Amino acid sequence: MGSKQSIVSRLTAHFYPCRQPDPLDTAFCAYAKPGMRVLDAGCGAARGCSRESPWKEMFIVGIDKDPAVYANPFCNQNLVCGVSNLPFSDASFDLIHCRWVIEHLADPLSAFREFTRVLKPGGRLLALTPNIFHYATISAWLTPQCFHRWWRCGEGEPFPTYYRANSVYKLRRLCAEAGLHIQNMELFEGPPHYLVRHWPLFLCGVLYERVVNSTPLLKLIRQRILLNAITPPLTKS
Numbered sequence: 001m002g003s004k005q006s007i008v009s010r011l012t013a014h015f016y017p018c019r020q021p022d023p024l025d026t027a028f029c030a031y032a033k034p035g036m037r038v039l040d041a042g043c044g045a046a047r048g049c050s051r052e053s054p055w056k057e058m059f060i061v062g063i064d065k066d067p068a069v070y071a072n073p074f075c076n077q078n079l080v081c082g083v084s085n086l087p088f089s090d091a092s093f094d095l096i097h098c099r100w101v102i103e104h105l106a107d108p109l110s111a112f113r114e115f116t117r118v119l120k121p122g123g124r125l126l127a128l129t130p131n132i133f134h135y136a137t138i139s140a141w142l143t144p145q146c147f148h149r150w151w152r153c154g155e156g157e158p159f160p161t162y163y164r165a166n167s168v169y170k171l172r173r174l175c176a177e178a179g180l181h182i183q184n185m186e187l188f189e190g191p192p193h194y195l196v197r198h199w200p201l202f203l204c205g206v207l208y209e210r211v212v213n214s215t216p217l218l219k220l221i222r223q224r225i226l227l228n229a230i231t232p233p234l235t236k237s
Contacts, residue, residue, distance in 0.1 A: 007199045015206050016191045023188050023226045024099055024128040025050035031124055034058065036094040039118065041083050042101035045071045049097050061093075065159070084110040091120045098127035103137075108165035112178035122233035125180060127226070131187060132166040134223040135208070136194055168220065171227055180229040189213050189222035 028050050032038070034057035040048045045068035049055045055074065062075030063083070070078050081087055083098075084107055096115055105111050115125050130137040141163050165174055168185060175182050189212045192205025212218040 008196045008202055011199060011202060011206070012191065012196070020190050022050075023186065023224065024097070024126060025052065027126050027226060027228060028095075028097055029053045031095060031126070032058065033094075037061070037092060039063065039086075039088075039093045039096045040075060041096055041098040041115075042104075043072055043075065043097075043099075044068060046074075047099060048072060048074045061088075082111075083114060086114045086118050088118045090117055091123075092118045094120055094123050096123070096125045096127075098125065098129075100128065100130075102127055102129040102165050102171075103161050103163050104159045105165060106162050108170075108174055109177060112165075112174045112180065116179045116231055119231045121231055123231050124183075125227065125229045127229075129225055129227070130163070130166055131168075131221070131223055131225050132163050133221050134189075136192075136223060137163065137166065166225070168225065171225065175227075175229050179231065181232060182227070182229045184226075184228040186226045186228075187219045187222040188224045188226065190224070 029052055032049070032053040032055070034054045036058045038049060038058050038060045040060055040062040042064055043062040044064050044066060048062060049058075049060060051074075059077075060075045061077045061079065062069055062072050063079045063081050063086075064072075065080065065082055067080050069075075069080060072078055079087065083101065083105070096119060102108060102111075119125065130140075132138070132141070140161060165171055168187070171185065172182060189209045192202055192209060195201040195205045212222050
């Protein structure tokens with residue numbers, strides 16, 4: 001195991017000598033402002049908003065279905081709940097941060113309508129989710145939960161995945177039905193860290209990454225979708 005890890009470490013250092021920017025962190029830092037109320041949807045015990053943003057000067061509410069959310073030290077308030085029935089008043093938040101959650105939604109439209117409801121007029125949803133047309137997502141979709149447990153050994157019980165909103169087309173349709181206006185939707189392919197346990201697969205992942213990033217013609221089969229959508233601002237009468 002040690003020698004395999006050493007091989008992957010050397011390969012990672014060779015192909016990715018610099019830290020790769022996280023698209024959700026980059027977007028969040030661009031829009032986050034002191035004094036904002038932020039809903040961090042699916043933040044778990046330690047994940048969440050970028051620490052390079054003014055997170056200490058915002059009021060961050062972290063929610064997750066896992067009670068481990070109560071241990072998250074980066075939120076001002078922590079609650080156990082899902083995103084399809086949020087226990088907040090209308091127009092409660094300026095910004096919603098949502099990482100690796102949409103793929104787990106059995107009823108994504110209900111969640112998107114809740115996002116719209118709790119956002120203030122002109123409020124923003126920033127969400128990162130896998131693309132269903134990527135090989136890793138297709139593999140995860142086709143394999144049973146027991147395989148996911150084996151693949152993620154030592155990382156806790158994985159949440160079930162449904163992938164009912166994981167394409168550019170489906171996200172556009174959901175946003176339209178929920179009353180969200182898409183400002184931008186980008187697709188990204190980064191280092192294949194999910195393959196680090198098997199260095200030959202890691203090399204294949206590196207090759208795929210280089211190919212799909214070489215031309216915009218292949219962007220629709222990149223791994224991650226970043227959704228940037230807003231609620232309609234108040235109109236002046």
